[in-house]
Amino acid sequence: MYSLHAITHSIQDWLSARLSPVWVLMIESIIVIVLAIGLFAVLGLILVWLERKVAAHMQIRLGPNRVGPAGIFQTSADTLKLILKEGLTPDGADKFLFNFAPFVVMIVAMLALAPIAFANGFQIWDINIGVLYVSAISSLSVIGILIAGWASNNKYSLLGAMRSGAQIVSYELSAGLSILTIVVLTGSLQISDIVHAQQNGWWLFKGHIPVVIAFIIFIIAATAETNRAPFDLAEAESELTAGFHTEYSGMKFALFFLAEYINIFIVCAIGATLFLGGWMPFHIGDWAQFNHVMDYIPSSIWFFGKTFFLIFLIMWFRWTFPRLRVDQLLTLEWKYLLPISLFNLLLVTVIAIMNWHF
Amino acid sequence: MSTVPLTHILFVSTALFFTGMYGLFTRRNMITMLMSIELILNSVNINFVAFNKYLFPQKMDGIFFSIFIVTIAAAEAAVAIAIIINLYRTHKSIDVDDATELKW
Amino acid sequence: MDVKEIISEPQSKQQETFPGHVIPTQGGGIITSTIQDVINWARSNSLWPLTFATSCCGIEMMSVAPSKYDFSRFGFEVARASPRQADVIIVAGTIVQKMAPVLKRLYDQMADPKYVIAMGACAISGGPFFYNTYSVVKGADHVIPVDVYIPGCPPRPEALLHALITLQGKIKSGLTREQIKANPIQL
Amino acid sequence: MTNEAIKEFVFNVVPSATFDESGEFFTIQIDATEWKSLATLLRGVPYNFNYLFCVTCIDWKTHFTTVYHLTSTNHRRAIVVKAKVDRNDPLIETVSDIWKTAEFHEREVFDLFGVRFKNHPDLRRLILTDDFEGYPLRKDFEDAVNMIKL
Amino acid sequence: MFIKEYISEIAKATKSLWTGMRLTGHYFVRPKTVITQQYPDNRDTLKMADRFRGEVIMPHDADNLHACTGCTACELACPNATIKVITKFELTPENKKKKALDTFVYHLDMCTLCGLCVDACPTGAIQMGQNFEHSVYDRSTLTKKLNKPGSKIREGVE
Amino acid sequence: MYTETQIINNSNDELVINVGPQHPATHGVLHLVITLQGETIKKVEPHLGYIHRSIEKMCESLTYRQFICASSRMDYLSAHINNHACALTVEKGAQIEVPQRAQYIRVIMDELTRIASHELWWGAMAMDLGAFTPFFYAFREREVITEIMEETCGARLTMNYMVPGGVMTDIHPDFQKRVKEFIQLFKSKIDEYDDLVTNNIIFQNRTKGVGHLSKEDAISYGCTGAVARASGVSCDIRKLYPYDIYDKVTFNEILETAGDSFARYMIRMGEMRESIKIIEQLIDNIPEGDYQAKTKAVLKLPKGDFYTRVETARGELGVYIVSEGAATPYRIKFRSPGFSNLSALDQMARGGKIGDLMATMGTLDLVIPDIDR
Amino acid sequence: MGAFSLIVLTIAAIAFSAGGIMAGKLFTKGSKNAQKGQPYECGIPTETSPWHQFNVGYYLFALLFLIFDVEMVFMYPWAVVVKKMGITALFEIVIFIFILFMGFLYAHKKGALKWM
C-alpha cells in the first residue's frame, strides 16, 4: 500500500539525520508554507472552475471553454487579472481595517486547514481537540466579514455584514450539534481517532437515521456558514449589490472570493471526515476481501473524492434554490434545525450508549 | 517552555489586569467599560490556568474554574449588552454619566 | 504630439536595446512584451461586466447570458453588481441627461483597468432619439470614453459577442484608443 | 345609465359645463375651478367612477386642457373630463385624495407642462432633474443645446 | 397535533426542494440538452433569417450599377434621419438635366433597423443586409457611403 | 445636482438607502429611495426619469407611420402589443379597415409576445429572489419565440412589424409549423417551471403574503394587468373591450384574490397557459387574404382625439392621440401600465423587509422605459 | 508539528495575501478621480454616513447564540465521555438540555425568535 505517510516520514527522517532540530523545523515550515499556499491557489482555481462548469451544465449551457481546453485556464486568467487590477480603498473607509479584513479571512481559512487529514498520515497537526478546533476557528470567519462590512463605509456593506453576522453565528450552533453526534459515537475529538473509528464503515451508514439527519443538518449549516446560496444574504446581489465586499476590488476582493471557496472546502472536508470517513476507503464491516480491494485506491483520492462530492452537493443547492429571506433563514435555524439537532443528539447518544450502531 | 518561569506568566496577566482597570476607570462608555471588564476576567483566567499547570499538574480545578469564568463572562456580557441596548433605546445614550443622572 | 509619433518613436529607439517587442506603458515605464502579453492575455480573457442596462438593448445583453449564446464561454459570466469589481461596462441602452452623471460616476468608480462597450444606436449616438428630444445624450462617448461600438437597435446577441471579441483583440494588442484610431488594428 | 343622465347630473353641479359626444368617449368640458367638486361627485354615488386611468394635459398654445379619463369598475363606462387651465398661471386642484393614482400622474403633468396642482401632497419634479428649466411638452419649449431639430 | 404538523411541514418542504434539485440534476447529467451555439466558431454555418435586418445595403451588380434614383423617399421615411441622400444633376444623353444620386450617406450608428426606408423605396435600390458584425473601435467609421465609388444608376430604372 | 436626492436623516434610527439607478434588482434604471428602520421598510419613494427619452415630444414630429417605430422602444418586452395599440389608434382615427388575416396575425403575435415577456419576467423574478437557473430555462423557450419572430418580422426585439392597416409583411411560410412546435415544447416545459419555482417551499415562503395590495387600493392606484387581477379586479382589456379578433377566441381571465406577490405570480403563470390556448385556436385558422390594407402614402388623422386601450403583458396600455388634422400628431400620450403599478409600490412595500421589496418588485414586472417614456 | 504549525500557517496566509496585493500594486497604476473614493451607492452620491446607528433585530439572536454557544462548550467534554460513562451521563445531559430548552421555549413564546 502506498501512501503519503511514507513520503512525509522519509522527508522527516532524511532531514533529521542531517540537520539540527531548529533547521528541520525551519525547513519543514517552509515546506508547509509552500504546500499550503499551493493548495490554496490550486483549490481556488479548481473550485471556481468547477462551480462555473457545474452551473453551466445545470443551466444547459457549456460554461467556460475558450481559454485552454474546456476552459481550465479561465480561472487562472481571472486570478491574474484580479491581481493586476487596481485595489482601491475608498476615501471614507477606515483604511487600516479595510485592508486588514482580507487578511483576517485568509488567516482564518488557512488556520482551519491545520487538523485536516488529507490522506493517511498526511496532516499538518493532529490536534487532540480536532473538530472543536475547527469549529472554533471557523467561528472567527464572521469577524473578517464584520470588519470588512464596517470598514467599507458603505451602507450595503454594513447591512450585508450584519446579516451574515447573525446568520453565521446562528448556524454555528446546529453545525456544532451535528458534529457532536459523531463525537458522541466516537468518543474523541481527534480527527485521526474519528477516521479510524470508521474503519469498518462510515458513520453515515453505520449510524442509522439519526446520523443521516445530523448529516443533512450539517450540510445545511455548512452551506449557511459559508454564505453560499440559498443562504448568501451577505452578498445578496439583488438586494445589497455585492454585500459586504461591495467596495473591495482587485486582489483584496479576490481574497474574499478565494476564502469563500476555501471555507467551502474546509467544511466539506470536515463533513467528509466526520460522516464519510475522511481518507478511510469504503469498508464494509469485516468483509476483508472487499476492504482490501478498496484499500488499493489511495487514501488521498478517497478524501478528495468525498470532499468534492459534498462540494458538488453545495453547488447543486446554489444553482437550484432561491434565496431565503433573513427572517426565514433565522427561523429555519432556531425553529427547525436547532431543536431537531438537539433532539437528534440525544437519540444518537442513546444509540451510542446502547451500542446499537454497527 | 521550561525556560519561561511562572512569574512571567503572572506578570503578563497582572499587566493585562491593570490595563483593564485603567480602561474601566477612564472610559465613560458602557460598551468600552464592558470590554475592559472582559480583559480583567481574562487576566484572571490566565492565572487560573497557569497556576493549575505549574503548581498542581495532577489536578484540574484551575481548568474548571476558568471554564466557569468563561461561562459567567458570557452570561454577564449577554445580560449587560441587553441592558445597554435597552438603555440606549430609552435614553439615546450609553454614557454612564448620563445614565446615573437620569431616573429610569 | 501626434499619436503616430507616440507609437513609432519609442519603438524605434528601444528596439536596439531590448530584444523583445517594446510597448510604452501608461506610467511611462517600459515592460518587455512577454510580461505585457501575459497580462493582456489575462485581462482580455477575464472581462467581468457590470450589470448595467438602461433599456431595450439591456434585454439583448441579458440574452447573451442564457444558454443559447452563453457568454460564459468567454469567461464573461461573472457579472458584478458593484463597479469596483467589474472590468467592462456595457452601456446597453439610451443614456439620458439624468442618467449621464450616474454613468460617469459608475465609470469613475470602477477600478483600473476598465473598458467600455457602447451597445446599440442609442449608446453610440442617441440613435432613434437623436432628433427632437430634449433629454437624450447623443452618445455615451460624450460622457465616458468608449472602446468598442456596436451599432444595431438592438444588436443581436452574436453582435455583442463579436464586440467582446473585438474588445479582447484591443486589449491583447495593448494599444490605447488614440493609437488605434491612428492606425487601426486588424483582427 | 345614459349620456343624458350624466349630462343632467353634471349640469346640476357645474352649470357651465359643455358636453361633447362626437368622440369615442363621452366628454365633459369644464373650467379648472370646477374640477374638484365635479370629481368628488363623479367618484361618489351613483356613478362611482372609481378608476382614473389616464391624466394628461394638452397645450393649445392659448390655454392648457387637462384631460382625465375615468371609468368605473362596476358599470364599465368611460368618460372624459377636460378642464381648461389658464396658460399663464396654470393652477388646478389636485384629485390625488380621490384617486391615489392621480398623485403620480399629476406630478408627471406638473413636470412636463408646469401645471400646478393645488393641495397636492408632494408636488415635485418626477421625471426630469430638479434643475431642469422649462416644461418640455409645452409647444413653445426651446432647448437649443439638447434638442436637435430635424 | 403540533408535532405531527411540524413533521409533515418538514417533509413537504424537503419534497419540494428535492423536486427542484431533481430537475437541475436531470439537466446536469444530460449534456445533450445543452443548447449553446458557439458563436465565433459557428460563423460558417451561422445563417440569419432572410428577413433579418442587420444593416441597410445598396446592392450593386457586376457592372457597378445600382438602382437608386436619388428620389429621397427613403430619407423622408426614416424616422430619425439616418439616411442623407445627396443628389446632383447629371446630363442625360439627351442633354437634359436629371437628378441623380451623388452620395448615399448612411449613418449605421443611428439606424434603428426599422426597415421603413426599404419599404418606401420605389425602385428597391436599398435592402436590409444580414451582416451584423459591425463592432468597431471608432465611431466615425460607422458613417457609410452606400453607393460605391464610380457607380451609376442602372439603365431603365425610373 | 440632484437636490431631490438630498436626504436628511431626521430620526436617528432610520437609514436611507438608494436602490438604483444601477442596481441588479430594479431591472433597468429605477431609482428607489428607501427609508429603513432596521431592515423594515418605512417608505419607498420612486424617482423616475433615468431613462426618460422624451418619446412623447419626439412623436409630435413623427408621422403616423414612423411613431409606431418609437413606441416599440417603450415597453420593449411587449413591442408587438405596443405597436398594435398605436396601429389601432391610427386605424381608428383614419378609419382603416384591417383585413382579417392581419388581425389574426396580430393577435398571434401579441400572444407570442406576451408569453415571451412573461418568460423573461419569470426568469428575472427568480433571479431577484436569488435563483439563477430559472432564468436560463426561461430564456431557452423565449429564444424559440424570438427566433420565430425574427423569421417573420426581421428583428428579435423591436420588431416594428405592425403598420397602420395591417402588418408589414406576410408571415413566413414556416411560421405556423414553428409556432405549433413551440406550443408543444412549451407545454412540456411549463411544468418544469412549477417544479423549479412555483412549488418550491422557499419561493412560496418568500412571496406569500408579501407586498399585499387590497382590491380598493388596486383600483384607486389605477393598477392594471396582473397586479390588479391578483387583487381581484377584473381588468383584462381583451375581455372587457375586445379589439381585433379577441372577441372570437375563448380564453379565461385569470383572477386571484390574495393580492400578494404569489397571487401575481400565479396570474402570470396562468396567463401564459391562456395565451397558448389563444394561439392554438388561431394558428390553424389564419384566413387567406391581404395582410395589409391599402392606405394612402401620407396618413392624416382627422381633427379630434383618439384613445385606444390594449392589454400588454404588463397591463393596460392607453394611446391617446390628439390630432389637428396634420400628418403628425398634435399630442401623444402613452398611458403606460407600469407607471400606475409603480405608484402602488410604496403601499405594497411598507412594513416589509428589504427582501420582500425584491419579491414585490419582481412580481410587479416593471419595464422602466415604459414608465419613463 | 504541533502548535508551531499555527504560526507557520498564519505566516503562510499573510505571505499569500500580501504577496498578491503587492504584485498588483507593482504592475497596475490606478487613475485617480474625485468620484473614485466615494462610496458606491448605485450611482447616487451617498448623503448620510453609513456609520450610523442601525436598528436591526439581529442582536437578540446574537444574545441567544452566546448562551447556546456556552452550552455547546459544556457539551463537548460530555460528548467525549458519554459512551464510557453510560446512562448517568445521558441523564445529566438530559437535565442540562431540558433546563436550557425551557429557556428556548420561553424565548419562542415571547416572540424573541421572530425577527423584528
Added chain:
Amino acid sequence: MDTSAIIFYAISAFTLAMGLMAVTSSKIFRSAIWLLLSLVGIAALYFWMQVEFIAAIQIIVYVGGIVVLIIFSIFLTQQAGTKMPKALLRRTIGSALAAFFGLAFSFNLINHYGFKSTGSQHFNASVSDVGTQMLSTTEHGYILPFEVVSMLLLSAMIGCIVIAIKPPQEHAEKIGTKPENVSSPEPEEEKVTENISEPLITTEV
C-alpha cells in the same frame, strides 16, 4: 532562551499591546477589534501552555461570541465612526497612576513570593479527563456546578429576553406599520366600497 520562550514573549507582547490599544483607542469599533486581537493572543497563550481545550473555548466563547455581540451592540448604539470624547485629563492621569502603582505593587508581590515550580511536571488536561471529572458525582466531580450552569444560562437567557424585548405596543409604533388606507374624505366612501365588491358587470361599453 529557546524558541518556545521567544514565542511566549512575542505572544505576551502582542496581547498586552492589543489590550492597551483596546482601552485607549478613541474609535470604538477599532477598540473592539483590538480587544478581539488581544483575546486571540490570550488564546494563543493557552495553546502555548498546551491547554488546547481552554484555548478553543476562549476562541469560541470570547472571540466568536462575546466580541461579535459587542460589535453588534456597537452597530446598534454608536455612531461608530465618530471618535469618542476624550476622557478628562485628570481622570486619565489618575487612572494611569492608579493602574501603574497597582501594577508595580503586584509585580513586587509576585517577585517576592517567587513561585518555585517551573512546569517541569507533565500536565495533561485532555477533554476526556475534563469530561469525566465534570460529570462524575464523586467528591471531586463538578456535576453540581455543571447543572447549576444550565440554570445560570437559563436565567441569563430569560433576563436578556425580558430586558431586550420591548413592550409590543411601543414596538408597533416604532417599526413602520402599514399606513392607514388613505381613503377619500367624502362620506359616501362606504357605499362606494360596497359597490366595488358587487359582482362586476360588463355592460354598456
